[in-house]
Amino acid sequence: MPTSSTARPTTPPTLWAARGRHVGSAAEDTVRHTLERLKDSHAVDDFLELPEEAPDDRAAGPGPRIFEARWKAPGAVTVRARLILAPGSAGGQEWTLLAEAEEAWEAAWPSPATMFWPDDPDVTWDRDVATGLRLRGINTLPDDDKAVRRLLKESGRSPWNIHVVVHEAMTPDHRGRMPLADRLPPGLRHLVVEHRAAPQQLRVVNWALEDFGVQVPRGGAVVLPGTPAPPDYAADEYSVRSVFLDGSVPTDLIAAVTAFAALPRPLPDGAEDALTALREDWRLLTLEEELDRERKLVAMYAEALEAMTQSRDLYREAAERATEALAAYRESAEAAPAGPPPSTTEAPTPLRALTRTLDRFRTARAPRPEAVRRDTAHPSPDPGD
Structure with missing residues (x-):
């Protein structure tokens, strides 16, 4: 089982978050045109492209491009979303998309990805950053066993998207080649990476998944926990024993993916800063806001x-009180008799001088002990005697 970190903040119920890579060209133009089209059709209330900020290191290239958009989910629930585009380490441009609603997020709501990207299979914005695989299609595992193990280990460590491994008990026909994304609620279609294992690959698949504490049943499927795993993840609850790839709706698998997506998962690296920016650096304000x-x-x-x-x-x-105290000190210092010269073995300091002066002032004002005892022993005669 992957290490679970309770120290990490978890995804709030109002949040939808995803990360991917656009492998084509002109990603900014694609996002801009999609937002303009949806604003014209009133699917998006408004959007804003933030001015590009110069990077601290000019040698690192241009800074990220940021788009903000606001729309209404069913029930007049306001959704605020922020898309960050940055050059990818493997080419293309990586994008991070966070959307937060005024209420708990519903899987039946439209996917925030389709508010920024066209829902067109020919536009290649839907690549998983960890594996390079598609979010909206079926990804067949490679034939080489080492490549399978390497790919599944990368998938098991991926914290952003949801990875699902499906084992084909027998090679399906065209009816069994329908992607799981097409059957999921709209809000989950762009969060899931579907892996398909051929009938003879079950052993190598389960060997690769041992480190994550999960196994794929023969002819079934499993939802990988990601790293770190959600605190409430239990492998048995997100494992499906049978997935019939005959064109029927995989109800149990859809339920498992939906339940996993609803878990409070630990925020991936970078998501906490992006969420803070979404909440505290939001620029697309209404007149009332x-x-x-x-x-x-x-x-x-x-x-x-x-x-x-x-x-x-x-x-x-305080200054007035200090002035009064200084004046009183000067008056007392002038009224006090001259004391013995300071000791040659102890260097005088202003604090010691002030203390000695005040002591002399108190001694000069106080009655002598001998006079007090004399007055007590021989009281003055009463004028009446």
Whole structure:
């Protein structure tokens, strides 16, 4: 079983997150045209392309491109989404997409990916970053055993998308070649990578998956936990014993994928920063949001001004008290008799000098002990005696 990290924050129920790679050209133009088309058809309320920021290291190339979009999910639930495009390490451009709704995310809602990318199989934006495989199709495992083990280990460590391994008990016809993505709820279609193992590959597949604590039943399927695994992941609950590849709906497999997607999974590396930027650096504001932000700024400035005013008054009061204390010290120092010269073995300091002066001042003002005892032993005669 992969190591589970409870220290990592988990995905909030309002969040939809995915990462992929666009392997074609002109990814920015594709996103821009899709948003313009959907805005014209009122599927998207509004969108914004943020100005490109110069990177700190000019040798690293251009900075990422960021698009923001806002739309309404069924029930008039507002969804805010942010797409980040950056050059990919394996070519093309990698994209990170986070969408957050005002309520808990529903799998039946439209996929946020289709708000930025065209839902066209010929546009190659749907590549998994970890494996390079497609999100919307069937990915047949390679023939070489070493390549199978390497691919499945990479899939098992992938934390962003959901990887599903299906074993074909026998080679299916065209009816069994329908991708699982086509049967999933819309909100899950662009999160799942489907791997297909041939009938003779069951042993090598299960050998590769031993490290993740899962196994594929013969003629069945399993949802890989990812790394780190969700805290509530149990392999038996996300393993399906039979998947009939005869054109019928794989109800049990769809239920397993849907349940796994609903788990509070640990946020992958980079997702926490992207979520913070989505929430705190959001630029696409409505008029009401602009007014609310200005009111909050005015209130913040008023509080800061009040704090500065209070600090100034406290400083002034402290300065006045310090001046009074200094004047009293000078008066007491002038009234005190001259004391013995300072010791040659101890270097005088301002603090010691002040302490000695105050001690002399208290000694000069206090009555002598001999006078107190004399007055007590021989009281003054009463004028009436």
